[in-house]
Amino acid sequence: MTVHPFPDGFLWGAATAGHQVEGNNTNSDTWFAEHVEPTVFMDVSGDACDSYNRWEEDVDLAASLGLNAYRFSVEWARVEPEEGLFDDDELGHYEGIVDRCRELGLSPIVTFNHFTAPHWFAMRGGWLDPDAPALFARYCRVVADRFGDRIGFAVTLNEPNITRMLTWMDLPPFVRELEAATLEACNVHAGVPRYRLSNVMLPEEIEEFAEGMEAGHRAGKAAIKEVCPDLPVGLSIAVMDDRVVGDDSSVRDRKRVECYGRWLGLAREDDFVGVQNYEAIPYDGAGEVKPDPGVPLNSMGSAIDPTSLAGAVRYVHDEAGVPIMVTEHGLCHEDDSLRVGFIPPAIAGLREVMDEGVPVIGYMHWSLLDNFEWIFGYSKHYGIVAVDRSTFERTPKPSAAVYSAIVRANGAEG
Numbered sequence: 001m002t003v004h005p006f007p008d009g010f011l012w013g014a015a016t017a018g019h020q021v022e023g024n025n026t027n028s029d030t031w032f033a034e035h036v037e038p039t040v041f042m043d044v045s046g047d048a049c050d051s052y053n054r055w056e057e058d059v060d061l062a063a064s065l066g067l068n069a070y071r072f073s074v075e076w077a078r079v080e081p082e083e084g085l086f087d088d089d090e091l092g093h094y095e096g097i098v099d100r101c102r103e104l105g106l107s108p109i110v111t112f113n114h115f116t117a118p119h120w121f122a123m124r125g126g127w128l129d130p131d132a133p134a135l136f137a138r139y140c141r142v143v144a145d146r147f148g149d150r151i152g153f154a155v156t157l158n159e160p161n162i163t164r165m166l167t168w169m170d171l172p173p174f175v176r177e178l179e180a181a182t183l184e185a186c187n188v189h190a191g192v193p194r195y196r197l198s199n200v201m202l203p204e205e206i207e208e209f210a211e212g213m214e215a216g217h218r219a220g221k222a223a224i225k226e227v228c229p230d231l232p233v234g235l236s237i238a239v240m241d242d243r244v245v246g247d248d249s250s251v252r253d254r255k256r257v258e259c260y261g262r263w264l265g266l267a268r269e270d271d272f273v274g275v276q277n278y279e280a281i282p283y284d285g286a287g288e289v290k291p292d293p294g295v296p297l298n299s300m301g302s303a304i305d306p307t308s309l310a311g312a313v314r315y316v317h318d319e320a321g322v323p324i325m326v327t328e329h330g331l332c333h334e335d336d337s338l339r340v341g342f343i344p345p346a347i348a349g350l351r352e353v354m355d356e357g358v359p360v361i362g363y364m365h366w367s368l369l370d371n372f373e374w375i376f377g378y379s380k381h382y383g384i385v386a387v388d389r390s391t392f393e394r395t396p397k398p399s400a401a402v403y404s405a406i407v408r409a410n411g412a413e414g
């Protein structure tokens with residue numbers, strides 16, 4: 001348990017993402033892919049948590065826990081539903097969230113692209129389109145122009161490395177087949193040769209996607225900086241705590257180069273880097289070492305390990321050298337008592353890394369709400385607040401109180 005406070009001004013927040021909570025993101029690529037046949041998505045997002053209408057309640061909820069930051073995303077598909085046509089009302093919608101956060105003392109941490117993109121963008125091939133970086137930059141400039149002066153931190157892209165990281169996980173072969181079939185169904189329904197999304201990807205296109213997204217980050221950041229030179233801009237990276245068992249680190253090291261190398265190199269030029277961690281995975285010279293039988297697992301199948309956050313943050317700082325924002329960290333499980341036991345030691349571990357000299361700006365718990373967990377639909381739960389799927393009533397779980405107590409004590413033992 002943490003015994004001494006975090007630095008003054010440390011940002012304590014919770015995170016959400018537009019498509020996962022808003023509902024009816026009908027002009028987006030993901031909405032389209034959810035509705036084709038076959039589809040890899042287990043559920044359609046539908047009304048999600050109805051946060052498009054209930055966002056004020058969500059922001060109030062974050063403030064009521066004593067948080068001083070809220071991470072959310074702007075949905076590009078709402079702001080630019082047709083190529084080149086920007087919707088003033090939708091910009092006003094997000095501006096309202098930003099302003100309300102500030103009124104309540106929450107620093108708005110805004111993700112400009114949390115996986116989902118407009119349908120028209122996917123029809124052009126998504127990040128494979130040579131014009132993608134410029135199109136993204138144009139959207140970033142419009143958003144920054146509208147309310148960039150009032151946000152705390154800008155995250156251009158969320159986890160551009162996630163699909164590469166998934167190639168290191170034991171997904172059943174049918175998932176890959178279903179992903180390819182989903183993209184093919186999208187091509188047919190949209191009447192284009194190459195409909196592409198950034199979180200359902202063909203393995204053979206991952207590298208080309210990464211190039212497009214790297215260029216997109218650079219262009220988006222430049223556009224934001226042109227409008228708001230002092231706004232800190234970075235990207236967020238999915239980072240496991242990859243460990244070595246025994247004395248052969250070759251597999252672990254190869255994984256690190258493949259999954260993070262490009263992005264950590266890129267982050268060196270940024271104001272901060274977002275770390276998103278959910279697990280620690282051990283590797284020996286032959287590959288991943290599976291957890292011993294009986295070890296408690298999260299609902300994604302990896303061992304529950306609160307020390308993973310510290311390891312991931314330490315590694316990212318060693319490689320990128322810039323300040324870190326924990327933009328996501330949490331536990332996927334039905335049983336909230338596991339989350340109650342997980343949050344305090346994870347935060348204590350983060351404090352220890354900071355004692356070693358690693359600059360950490362803030363910690364955003366994923367997630368404020370149980371929400372639409374992409375291809376898993378509504379079957380997986382990460383929230384510290386439960387959402388009734390028919391009434392949308394929000395009910396804080398015991399873990400929300402535990403996190404809130406830590407926040408109110410600024411990390412000190414509460």
Ligand code: BGC
Nearest residue numbers: 017158159162238276328373
């Ligand atoms: C993503 C979130 C997702 C979470 C849990 C991250 O990969 O940024 O959108 O819900 O992890 O899987």
